[in-house]
Amino acid sequence: MPNETILVVDDEANIRDLARLYLEKDGYRVILAQDGAQALKLVQDNELALMVLDLMLPEVDGWEVCRRVRTDSNLPILMLTARDDDIDKIVGLEMGADDYLTKPFNPRELVARVRAILRRTTDSASGNASDDVRQIGTVTIDPxxxxxxxxxxxxxxxxxxxxxxxxxxxxxxIVLSREQLLDLVWGYDFYGQTRTVDVHIAHLREKMGDSVTIETVWGMGYKLVTA
Known part of the structure; x- marks a missing residue:
């Protein structure tokens, strides 16, 4: 949506400027931060649509920024990691990031990821899916x-x-593959990297306990068992 405000947090000026250039071309308003402390203040002082957050930051690192933001906000977070390292991505996702992108990145892919996250967020908030309450055993899901x-x-x-x-x-x-879940929930694929689904399934199982059964179908994906 035009004029939505994106916060880009990175200690490298060329990364900040490149991200701003492409995001502004796509119609977004962009504000910048060069360290975690500055980012946290801007999150408090601005109505943001999304934050692009580098993990390796001075003052307060990206993990800590993500953790603090997640204590009281569902602000969408696209995290940047300098290493193609699963551990960085998994830790970031476990702390509540919505997506990740490995540096160096194609700025067009950055814009595509931002669009997809915001589209999913808008669809959820506006109730584009059916508003009917779902009942699964003793569990009630109200969209x-x-x-x-x-x-x-x-x-x-x-x-x-x-x-x-x-x-x-x-x-x-019904068994849904990781790729199907990425498309249905995140709105696009992760170019073959599907660990984020596993991380979120683990979170769901931990929080829902025995109230629902989410079964792993090895080599295929996941299904919610109702009978």
Whole structure:
């Protein structure tokens, strides 16, 4: 959506400037931060649509920025990592990042990732999916309020965790591949890198406990078992 504000956080001026150039060409308003402390202040002082966040930052690193933002906000976060290292990506995703991009990156891919994250966020907020409440055993999933109740208790889920559970609930007892889940929940593929689905499934299982059964079908994907 035009004029949405994107915060780009990176200690390398050329990365910040390149990201701003391409994002502004695509119609976004862009503000910049060069360290984690500055980023946290800008998050507080601005109405942001998304944050592009480098992990390796001075003052306060990207992991800590992500952790602090996630304590009280579902602001979409696209994290940047300088290494093609699974551990960086997994830790970032576990802390609540929505997506990752390895540096050096194609700026057009950055814009495509931003668009996809914002499209999914807008679709979720506007209720483009059916607003009907889903009932899975003792679990109630309400797309309008984006709340999940299990045995009468509210289960706090992050944005993508909720979207993932809703997608599985909409395909009960059907195996969905990681690639299908990436497309349905994130709105695009990860160019073959599907570990983010595994991380979010693990989070869902931990939070939902025995109230739902998400089965791993080895070599294929996952399914939500209802019978």
């Amino acid at each position: 309008k309020s984006r709340e999940v109740m299990a045995d009468g208790k509210r289960i706090p889920l992050r944005t993508k965790e909720f979207d993932l559970l809703l997608t599985l609930a909409d395909h009960p007892n």
